[in-house]
Amino acid sequence: MRQIRLPKRILSGLLAGALLLTPAMAFTDTGGHWAETAVNKWSQEYGVLQGYDDGSFRPDASITRGAFAGILDRFLQFQTAAPSGTFSDTTGSRWEDSILKLNAAGVYLGSEGKALPGDSITRQQAMTMVARAFQLGGTDNPLSYHDEAGVANYARPYIAELTARGWITDAVENSFRPTESLTRAELVNLLNNMIQVLIQTSGNYSSNVDGTLLINATGGAALSNMTVSGDLLIAPGVTGAVTLDNVTVSGEIRNFSSITPQITQSPAETPVTPEQPAPPEQPGTPSSGEDFDWGIVVTPPPAAPDTPGGPDQPAAPGVQPNEVYTPGVPTGETFLYDNRQIPVYAGTERSQLSHGDFVWSGDRLVYVGNQFRTRFGIDISAYQNRASENETIDWQAVRNDGVEFAFVRVGLRGYSSGKIAEDAYYRQNIQGAMAAGIETGVYFFAQAITVEEAIEEADFVIQCLQGLEINGPVAYDWEMGNSSYRVYGIAPEMATACAVAFCKRIQEAGYTPMVYQSSYVAYMKYDQGAVAPYLCWFPEYKSDSSEKLCPTLYYQPDYWQFSSKCSIAGIGGNVDANIQFIR
Incomplete structure (x- = not known):
């Protein structure tokens, strides 16, 4: 593949001081060097x-x-x-x-x-x-x-x-x-292995990239009619628009910036479109265990009118969806999503939240409406431990900073390998949060493609919680990213059956189940009538530039994950922030 050829100018002093002084030319001491x-x-x-x-x-x-x-x-x-x-x-x-x-x-x-x-x-x-x-x-x-x-x-x-x-x-x-x-050579070699092409100047680009592409041009960039065989990375310093028109990214889109890439695709292509920006460590972006971590969660829109998320996988042998749940009953009403009419199900509640119900207080949204009582909370996993001093969260400081509830990641299933692993810090986080008087729930990053696997995931969580006390919900965080996800293309009936099977198992064990669901998963993968009995946790991030300071999910969420960049005393790095709505 042809690589993008970029202007040969110095990148705003990049590596200045460490790699100093002479202009770009052949060096006197690098000939024959391994780097x-x-x-x-x-x-x-x-x-x-x-x-x-x-x-x-x-x-x-x-x-x-x-x-x-x-x-x-x-x-x-x-x-x-x-x-x-x-x-x-x-x-x-x-x-x-x-x-x-x-x-x-x-x-x-x-x-x-x-x-x-x-x-x-x-x-x-x-x-x-x-x-x-x-x-x-x-x-x-x-x-x-x-x-x-x-x-x-x-x-x-x-x-x-x-x-x-x-x-x-x-x-x-x-x-x-x-x-x-x-050494300087070792650093250059590492960065060269990680990044194959760098866009440091805003403009239009349309040549294929053989490897990973990093955009760090402050003004953003427009990519069109090209293939990126590796990952697409967007640096934190990018504040201008990043647009992808008919671009195929074979790896992951990892967005570290505050902007949301705009992605369009020709009908002949299998598209990848962004949901809200999702940082590492929000549910769905696990950071311990294998094959994970992005700055943006991507979910593929429907590849064909009746096959959301790509061609549906054939039903696997074993327990079938009709053995797990009874389909919801449509009311006859619909609403528009992604140019599709989405049915409204009986037993569901339409969102009662509006733009005027929220105001910013620092980096936290505050509910000022009058229909709900609210509480402020966070969700964390190993990433926050590793960003904290001595890899330990100061939970009393967290409580003193106004955190009333927390969701702790218990574990995850690899999105490609399917291997289940526990979060290395879940036990100390649960114990620390509970000791500080913070209501504590947990979540599991799920990748079940059969009912049996969903039950296996639930049993894993139940086993992890033995000997521990929690007083909050247990969340099923099933997400479908690009085609590298093992759940890509799973039929909506099976996706719903997996969610219901997990929740039933958790409920039988005496815990309160909850379903974490983005707009795409909620509308295109889950029968809302079937998951309505369970708590709903909805991710959608807001910033000062957001047109609507409210969740845009059609249904009323019980919890809203509204930010990925909250600062919390006692925790290093960014933290996901949430609001609970209580009647």
Whole structure:
């Protein structure tokens, strides 16, 4: 495939200070070096990397922690900074701004209140920061390096994730060398493995990309009539429009910005369209376990009038949907969604919420209507632990910050492998939240394609909760992303049967079941008459620029996940924020 050819200009000083001074040209000391190709690509093709006045690149020199923060900041252009004084040793440092922005993003956590900007960054520190910066939550897969015993616990899941993705290619004789200083060549090699094409200038692009494409042009970009064989990444610093017209993304769309990409598709293509932006760690974007993590949840719209989500998979042998639930009864009313008339079912309640019912108070929406009593809550998983000091959430501080309820991720099923795994921190999070007096529920990221699998997922949750006390709902978070999801194309009848089977099993065990459902899943995959008996948790993110400060789901939700970027005392990084509606 042809790659996009971009203007060979310097990217706003990207890598300035760490990769300094000489203009893009062949360096005197990279000929024959193992990273020569990567260095030349990012210096000569893109004009991004630079060397020193003497014409050298010094590929085997180390990088300081501060300079490394500057690299990641300029690469992704983070927007929000932590308060000055967060670290005791950054005042006056040329890297202070970048360090504070990475700290606000949950990337740069420091050590005992210090950032240590002048220290060389070790390989395990660098891999951890890269994974956090790109919102890769990590995996519990075992490491196979000869020296894996020397890898620190905080870095282990991130190194495992980068290894599983094939991005760490500089292990010498299968040694990772976790405590050695990262070299400039090793950094270039890692970034080159992760990103194949960079769009740093706003404009129109239509050439195929063989690999992963990163857009970090502040003004956005317009892509059309092209294929991206890897992932499409949108940097946090992108504030302009990103449009995709007849673009096929074979991997994942991972959106780290506050904008929502506009995606259109010709009728002949199988489209991928965005729902609301979804951060890592909202239900559906798990960050521990294998094959996960995006900055946007994508759900494919119908591929044909009667086959939402692509061609329906044939019913699997075993328990059939008609053995699990009785179809809902349509009222004869309909409403319009995605140019389709969606039936309204008996026993459902239309939303009573409107734009004027909500106002912003800092980064939190507050309900000012008069029909409901509301409570403020959050949902968390391993990502928040790993972004917090000592990987531990201060639940009393969370409670003191006004959090009244929390949903803790218990576990997940891999969206491609189908393997079930528990969240590494669920037990300590449940115990901590309950001890702080926070009403505590849980959720499971589900990928069931049969009734038997849905029951297996419910039984897994019940087993995990043995010996633990919770007093909130147990949520079934079944989501369908792009065609790499194992649930892609599942028939609505089976999707509904899986949800109902899970909820029935949870209810039988004495817990209150709840169904997490986006607009697409609610309208195109679930029989709302069948799931009406269960609580509804609806995700839709709002910002200052939102036209409507209310959930747009036709039905009345019990819980609304309204933000992915809330700041909560006692928790590092961004947190998903929710409102509960109580009559």
